[in-house]
Amino acid sequence: MLDIGLVTWLVTIGFVVALLAVDLVLAAVRPHRVGFAEATAWSVFYVLVAVGFGVWFLLAYGGQAGTEYFAGYIVEKSLSVDNLFVFVIIMTTFAVPEKHQHKVLTFGIVLALLMRAAFIAVGATLLSLFSFMFLIFGLVLIFTAVQLFRHRDEDPDVENNVVVKAARRLLPTTEDYVEGKLVTKVDGRRMVTPLFVVLVAIGGVDLLFALDSIPAVFGVTEEPYIVFTANAFALLGLRALFFLVKGLLDRLVYLSAGLALILAFIGVKLMLHWAHVDISESVPEIPTPLSLGVIIGILLVVTVASLVKTRRDPTAKAHPGSLRGHREPGEK
Template structure:
């Protein structure tokens, strides 16, 4: 069992909050269109921070925990790329001006961190109290993987999202973005801007991704501290990564299929762990180094195959994938 003291937790959370504050200051106080050099610099910075932390963590707590951290980080990073797809869809659907996309992304990252912190605490408590939660988490991941694979050529229907439709139905919404404000007044009446609706959509998406990503990372480590830092470092680089790769996302045509395979694999790993603990210790478990290797191989194959596909078929376009099919009755 990993023994993490109070000060290690405090310093780690403090580091995450400092990095988050920098993101918040850049996106909220100085709205601007992020160029390729700036996005590249910040992306490299966050990756180096994550790697540097992993090296320190492995040296301090051992190679096994270090491997679990890197496996968890890669899982969360790969899922965050799919998250970027949905962010792009939301930005496009609501025609968010380039100078406000920075702000929306920062909000999305903050909200994702808060939601995942809550789910990490809840998940760790449930796993500690009830070992059958490994079985439930495994079944949830396999179900998600099957649905994602079935609808891998679709995108989430943002406009018909329940939260978005409810907000539009209940609140007065303006047609224009008013200088990046969430609320404004027109003829003395308080109204909400489309930016408010965008943040609601981002929040709903963050919730769905938290429900998937937390069981996934608990599949490679049972340590709440590792789950937290893997999520935190993966999400903190999301803002810069969005501006760096948003023009390349359309080329990752097999990403959703690859993520489905990874989620299914981790789901099987969780079920085997449950069976090993609760049924028969002769049931084999999948070691973390094997999990890390499988995840890396799948991601490499998916990336290479996607680039080959789009090179030979420029009309091929990637999709974020959906957990349910879209029907004509969904339209309003």
């Protein structure tokens, strides 16, 4: 384990919070449609921040730590693209006005960071206490990979999500977005707006993605600081990336299959690590540099194959995939 001091943790968290605060202020003070140039500038900025941090981390803590960070960041960044698919579906399903999408995404990223911070703390504690948790995490990832691959051509059923249905049933909701407010008063009665329900939907999605992404990045590194920073810097650029690539997401037709392969690969890596520690040191482990190469290779192949496919068949459309199949009306 790396010797990461309290001051380093506090400065890092403060830096992440400061970047989030800037996003929140921009979203609250100036609701607007984010254009391509603005989205590009912010996307480049966040990538440079992540890379700059990685270079500093590599120089400060060594090549192994730096490699683990970049591998973790790439894993989380690739999984966050699947997040974007679902965000697009949610925005479309609830007809969120473009000028309020900035606010929704920023709040969604805050929720995702809070949930993942909690999962990181729990995951790190479990792994330090019980080595068999590597086996459990590996099995979870392989199960997720199989389900994602089986339902790779489907979209999540947002409207029938249990949390969303409960929110609609229990909370009085206005018909319109009321200038982007979350809560308002109508005839003296306090009501939530559809924007509140959208945030509930995104929170539910964030929870599901945290269940997948945290075991995945622990497959790359056991260091909680690296897990946190890889997640934080991957998520921070999500808002800008949404506006930059939402028109291109439909072309990544093989992304879900590729992510399923990545999750399965990391699941096997975790299980081999458990066997190496608990059964016999003769069981081989997959080194981090090899993991990084495999992950990048899968992403490159998936991207190129997707672009070739959509060029030959313009009607082909990508889907984020679902962890369970949809039931047809009347089906039990």
